[in-house]
Amino acid sequence: MKDHIAQIVGDALHALKAELPDLEVPISVAVERTRDPKHGDFASNVAMALAKKAGLPPRALAEKIVGALPDNDAIDSVQIAGPGFINFTLARGQAQALVFQILDAGERYGQSNTGQGEKVLVEFVSANPTGPLHVGHGRHAAYGECVSALLKATGHDVTKEYYVNDAGRQMDILAASVWLRYLEHAGETVPFPANGYRGDYIKTIAAGLHNSEGDALRHAADAVVSGLPADEADGGDKDAYIDAVIARARDLLGDDAYERVHRTGLDAILDDIRDDLAGFGVTMDAYFSERSLTGDGTVDKALERLADHDNTFEQDGAVWFKATRYGDDKDRVVVRANGQRTYIASDIAYHLDKRLRGFDRLLDILGSDHHGYVARVRAGLEAMGQPGDSLEVQLMQFVSLFRNGEKVAMTTRGGQFVTLRELRDEVGNDAARFFYVLRSNDQHLDFDLDLAKSKREENPVYYVQYAHARICQMLEKLPEQQLTHDESRARENIARLEQDKELALIKTLARYPEQVAIAARDRAPQTIVHYLRELSADLHSFYNDRNCRVIIDDHALRDARVALVRATRQVLRNGLGLLGVSAPARM
């Protein structure tokens, strides 16, 4: 309907062109839903926007536009108001027809094809596989999953991917940590490095390793620690110490055994992450290994491409990428003096690989602490002949947990939970998914645990779910009371929905497809959350109105109202589905 009005206003403008040569007809005419029912159903501000160029006062231009509007059965009246708004009021019965559009479309109501099949790679979470996911990653997971669902709903071809940082020093520290815990488990007494991973999950992995390998990886404690530099506790440098431990592990174990330890740690943690995400309703299409980029020559290929375009140079024994040519603030090392590639080399290669796999848009969801990384990767893409704007980055601000009104310490010490799994256990998946997308991604999130757990009225998750359950319960009442629902009779009588609460509900239902489109465009799931709260409020308000009771003797009106609440239920389901929150039939 909105598009239809924009169309006829556009037609009117074209018709006026003969009379007003200075009039500029815009490509798309702005038509908005009115907030105040006194302003009709839809309003356009074109007269104000075009008045100056047309050489007429806004209201006078509005008069001319209204005069040039073609006759239209769907529109009851057109009025000029305020500084020059043109307000449209729909004909009686027009709005109500929407109820059956929704019921006919079912779960497709709200979907569109604005994306036109654009191939989008959404990369999110991508947490280093050195331990379980924490509550910060949970926000990334919920947001990424929801944005992906929104993009799919608007006709994008979406692939969800987790980039596994399985190369590099972090993973060596993990391997060393596992091995040391393994040695302890085998009965050796070795000090644990200040910079090692201290979590209990390492001990679990080590115990499993001991189980499968027996004492094959065991070396005497003396051989392990002799000649190592001092750790932090002894006044030394913790980084130098852990590096020495890693070197010692490689030396004593040999490449094959070291690799087994490395793999065991990585696989165990990645399995845990995958399981955690699946339990949270977040499913990746692929887990992409950083190591594979080196193994299959993708990194070399990327480095060659940079060199081909004269975008690299050597200095101090290292190879540098001239990132400043492409808008970065500094040039970046891609190959260190010791011959190792830096992470930025892998990242550039990874993004090149995404492009070579045919993705139009590379959507990265990253922590706000990664913002400096954006210019680097974009520079890399451009230097390799790829469009820089194919990379889009959404930065996520941090999460703070609150319990009893106080901020929960987020350090790994202290026994306060920090993992996503613990959060899910405590508040449930529905509340977690809902709360995580409640706020804009560039807004810091205060996660109130007590509120999320509360089964009372102040909890917004229940407010929406309750609206859905209420409808289900009403519909179950029909057969219980030997009442039938006749859909064709409902179609004939739908125009009998004329109560204020009914019309308000229909108006909100009509907005859903636009809300989905906006949410997808802006990568803003909170738009859907806010919409669902409004829709639920309209439903509850309708429900509490004595003039709007559904279970009544008047067949015709009852059928119309049943159709209305069924349409509402459908939209609640569709919206909750986008958020990954369940729609219970009873509560």
Place this chain on the structure above:
RNA sequence: GCCCCGGUAGCUCAGUUGGAUAGAGCAUCAGAUUCCUAAUCUGAGGGUCAGAGGUUCGAAUCCUCUUCGGGGCACCA
């Protein structure tokens, strides 16, 4: 020093990409249940949209400056 994000009601935050009288939840106060689930509803109070300029018919929204808060500026990832 440079870069990114934010500052809207007592609190937590929306604000449809510049529109009509700036909204919601919580909290506070006053009400509603012989009647489809009160996890609900109805109503009231509550604002210098951080501050100052600018752009224009019109600014919370766009531009500039100031200020406060978070984050980032490695041959770590």
